[in-house]
Amino acid sequence: MSKHNELRAQHGEPAFKPYFLRYLATKGVDESAWAQAWNSWHTRMDADKSGQLWARFNAAQTALTMQAHFGDVADMSQEVRGGLTLDMFARLSAEASQPGVDFDGLLARHGVGMAVWNSGRDAWNQAMSQDTMHKITTQYGQLYAKYNPAHVAAMQAQAAQMIANRAAVSAQEEEPEVEYTVESALAELQSPVPRTRWHAAHLLAQKIQTELEGDRARQRQALAACVPQLLEALDRHDKETVSSAEAAARDLVELGQTGDEAKGAVTRCLLRGREHLATAQAAFAPIQNKNVPERIYLQSEIQDYTSLVETLEEILADWNDAGADADEASAPSVGGDRTADDEGLAAKAAGARSWWDKIMSLFR
Structure with a gap:
């Protein structure tokens, strides 16, 4: 499983598949045998009422996953912040968690003063809070486990107990889902959070085509509230809300919104999306074959864009x-008389084509 995820982060979907099949071949198995083995182990682990097998599997997979995604991150154990190395910070933290420990005596044994401990602790905690790729926190966790193996065993036992309790938890009666109504969507369109508004607009677009079908007045009301949010999603999305923009474009099509405003928003979104995709691909290329966490995030970004x-x-x-089909269908027959109205319509059509041709020329 860890190799499957590693190759997927390295090559993306669906390009990773041949690499994974070649990896399986080096182990003397094919995809069918691997699937059967996984299903068999899955069944066996589910049958273990103690949860120990699942806990051991998760621990092993976590270790392999850490190697796959953090193996090439530079060792920071001897890096100093606030007077403390990361190694010493982790060691003191691990040993301080032991029952009945004399913390002043612990610091004295390691030659660390209270002022240095306080400044180092604060500096490392701040660094970890800003560590969006979890490089420091991962290495800190590994060092902490090294100096407190009992903690690791306790965590594995706790995980096993949680897994063992899953059956009892899943057997409990689930609370009924609250129905999401048109009114709910209209209310959420007023949210100050863009993601919430765009999600509500997407759900409302679906209800316009289903629940509100046949109710023209409510359809018009919902459409008037929904479309501006769909257009906003196309113009204002970021890398965290790419899926909202993609859904918004599809919703506009399904709602029959094919006017200049919708086309302009889709065009702008495409130009921005292409630019962002190129930037992400350029950043990904140097680290494609490195076991670093940035590879996971960039690959996900590339897939989304x-x-x-x-x-x-x-x-x-x-x-x-x-x-083009509409232009052809509306063209007057050869030799036919053209009225003033025909000329006016033709001029408007030519103007629209000219505008659209300019837009489409950007993609040729």
Whole structure:
């Protein structure tokens, strides 16, 4: 499993699959045998009422996963912050957790003064709070476990107990889900949190096509509230809300919103998405074959933006084809008389085509 995840982070979906199959071949198994082995172990671990097998599996997988994603991170154990190395900070923390320890005596044995302990503790805690890739926290955890093996055993026993209790917890009656209504969605559209508004707009778009079908008045009301949020998602999303932008584009299509405003928002989103994708790919290339946590985050980002770009390109292509078909269908017959109204409509169509051709030229 850890190799499966490592290769997926390295090569992405679905490109990792051939690499994984080659890895299995080096172990003398194929994909079918691996799947059967996994299912067999899964069944066996589920049958272990003590939870010990699952706990041991999780511990082993965690160790391998740490190596796969943090193995090439530079050793920080001797790095000093606030007068303390990370190793000493972890050691003092681990030994201080023992029952009945004399903390002043502990510091004295290691030649560390209280002032240094306080400054080092604060400095390392601050560094870990800013460690978005969890490099420091991971190495701290490994050092802490090294100096307090009893803690590791206790955590594994606790994990086993939690797993053993899963059956009892899952058997408890679940609370009924609260129905998400049109009114709920309309209320959430007023949220100050963009992600909440965009999610509500997505759900409302679905209800417009299902629950509100046939109720023209409520459909118009919901549509008027929903569409601005979908357009906002396309223009204001970030890397954490890429899926909201992709869903918004699909919702606009399904709601029949194919006017200039929607096309403009989709076009701007595509241009920005392509730029962000190129930036992420450039950052990923130097670390593709390194066991560092940035690889996981960048690969996920690349996958998200690749999906967004492909979806938007497909939508724009469909709109362009539909526009061309409409132009052809509305063209006057050869030799037919053209009225003033015909001329006016033709001029408007030509203007629209000119605008759209300019937009589409950006992608040629």
